[in-house]
Amino acid sequence: AASSPSSSSAIVVASSSSKSKSKAALAFVKRRTRSEREFDEEYMKKYGDEDSHIPVMLGEVMDVFDSSSSSFRLRSFVDCTLGAAGHSCAIIQAHPELQTYIGLDVDPVAHEEAQSRINNMLNSTPACSSTNLKAHMLLKNFKEIKQAIGQVDEKLLLSGVDGILMDLGMSSMQVDDPRRGFSMLNNGPLDMRMDPKGSLKAEDILNSWPPTEVGKILQEYGEESNWYSLQNKIVKARLGGGFHTTGDLVDLIRGSTSRVKGGRQGWIKTAARVFQALRIAVNDELKTLENSLYNCFDCLSPGGRLAVISFHSLEDRIVKQTFLNIINNIPRKDDTIIEEGGFGAEPKEFNYYPGEKEVWIKQVVKGSSGVILTKRPITATPKEEKLNSRCRSAKLRVIQKM
Numbered sequence: 574a575a576s577s578p579s580s581s582s583a584i585v586v587a588s589s590s591s592k593s594k595s596k597a598a599l600a601f602v603k604r605r606t607r608s609e610r611e612f613d614e615e616y617m618k619k620y621g622d623e624d625s626h627i628p629v630m631l632g633e634v635m636d637v638f639d640s641s642s643s644s645f646r647l648r649s650f651v652d653c654t655l656g657a658a659g660h661s662c663a664i665i666q667a668h669p670e671l672q673t674y675i676g677l678d679v680d681p682v683a684h685e686e687a688q689s690r691i692n693n694m695l696n697s698t699p700a701c702s703s704t705n706l707k708a709h710m711l712l713k714n715f716k717e718i719k720q721a722i723g724q725v726d727e728k729l730l731l732s733g734v735d736g737i738l739m740d741l742g743m744s745s746m747q748v749d750d751p752r753r754g755f756s757m758l759n760n761g762p763l764d765m766r767m768d769p770k771g772s773l774k775a776e777d778i779l780n781s782w783p784p785t786e787v788g789k790i791l792q793e794y795g796e797e798s799n800w801y802s803l804q805n806k807i808v809k810a811r812l813g814g815g816f817h818t819t820g821d822l823v824d825l826i827r828g829s830t831s832r833v834k835g836g837r838q839g840w841i842k843t844a845a846r847v848f849q850a851l852r853i854a855v856n857d858e859l860k861t862l863e864n865s866l867y868n869c870f871d872c873l874s875p876g877g878r879l880a881v882i883s884f885h886s887l888e889d890r891i892v893k894q895t896f897l898n899i900i901n902n903i904p905r906k907d908d909t910i911i912e913e914g915g916f917g918a919e920p921k922e923f924n925y926y927p928g929e930k931e932v933w934i935k936q937v938v939k940g941s942s943g944v945i946l947t948k949r950p951i952t953a954t955p956k957e958e959k960l961n962s963r964c965r966s967a968k969l970r971v972i973q974k975m
């Protein structure tokens with residue numbers, strides 16, 4: 574993590590000695606903007622708790638949708654990743670002009686938790702109950718955002734929504750529950766499905782996928798350099814009964830990596846990469862993300878904003894590249910994915926005026942259909958990183974529709 578509190582762009586030049594070293598150094602091109610916001614611990618605690626989930630970069634997200642510092646108005650908002658509804662509750666409370674709120678989550682546990690939190694807040698906050706706000710919490714994958722908006726209000730699908738948030742990855746509720754199989758530290762079934770109705774579990778991949786496919790996900794989704802050796806060990810372990818718990822997998826990784834580079838704890842990093850690879854494959858996360866970014870942008874009103882928080886480099890690369898494709902009208906790779914239904918508002922003439930007080934906007938990238946408001950992603954303040962280790966890898970990128 575960079576220590577500078579201000580904007581940073583550091584290119585680490587390769588040492589001349591070894592080829593692999595220089596390759597690694599060239600890959601280490603850090604480009605980001607450290608948030609300059611005053612971190613408000615009380616505010617974070619108001620909307621999050623350690624038993625469920627602490628919202629990441631809450632103040633920064635609030636700035637993106639802040640109506641007081643720009644001509645931006647938030648009359649409709651979709652939270653694609655409800656989780657424990659920390660971001661959602663803060664947005665709803667801060668925006669009395671909000672008329673339609675839609676929250677989505679594919680996980681029934683998160684959906685139920687978020688629904689009860691939002692309903693409790695609406696009932697107990699006089700300012701919220703006196704407004705005309707209609708709140709809809711739906712158990713849905715965010716790739717179906719168009720159906721979700723259409724289900725709530727068909728007209729909204731045509732006019733577009735003013736704000737959309739995606740806070741990717743898992744909530745603490747999911748990681749901390751051993752029954753979900755996401756954590757390498759708590760023994761549990763090898764599940765890893767965000768949507769319990771999904772047909773594929775991590776154990777299916779480990780026990781029955783072709784060896785080359787197992788190797789491919791370890792390499793591509795885990796960026797694991799030792800992927801070939803692990804692939805072979807996984808396939809060999811099938812002869813001894815295969816994998817049934819996260820502990821079985823951890824034991825194999827621990828046994829395979831204790832003597833390789835990375836020190837005595839090297840296996841933990843390998844395990845984190847293997848778990849990440851399996852989770853991405855089980856939930857088809859990268860393909861879903863790319864298509865959903867297009868779908869979300871289609872659903873924005875002219876001037877509407879989409880904010881995305883990602884937690885690892887594979888996700889961030891997709892957000893960065895897809896935003897560039899979107900503003901330059903480059904269609905998605907698989908155009909057949911486009912769903913039936915509305916495609917957002919017809920593009921109108923829209924002049925982009927960053928609000929005078931929008932100090933978080935540093936450098937923008939303009940295209941014919943949108944503006945990327947974060948040429949470099951925004952990362953959390955050092956103070957927030959200290960309090961919530963999860964936000965150390967968080968990157969916030971924002972796009973605005975023309």
Ligand SMILES: C[S@@+](CC[C@H](N)C(=O)[O-])C[C@H]1O[C@@H](n2cnc3c(N)ncnc32)[C@H](O)[C@@H]1O
Binds near residue numbers: 661677744
């Ligand atoms: C990091 S948490 C969100 C936390 C939330 N912002 C808060 O403040 O509490 C991510 C949530 O997204 C959900 N999720 C992940 N992929 C999804 C998808 N494709 N569609 C809908 N929800 C998804 C997960 O189930 C999880 O509850």
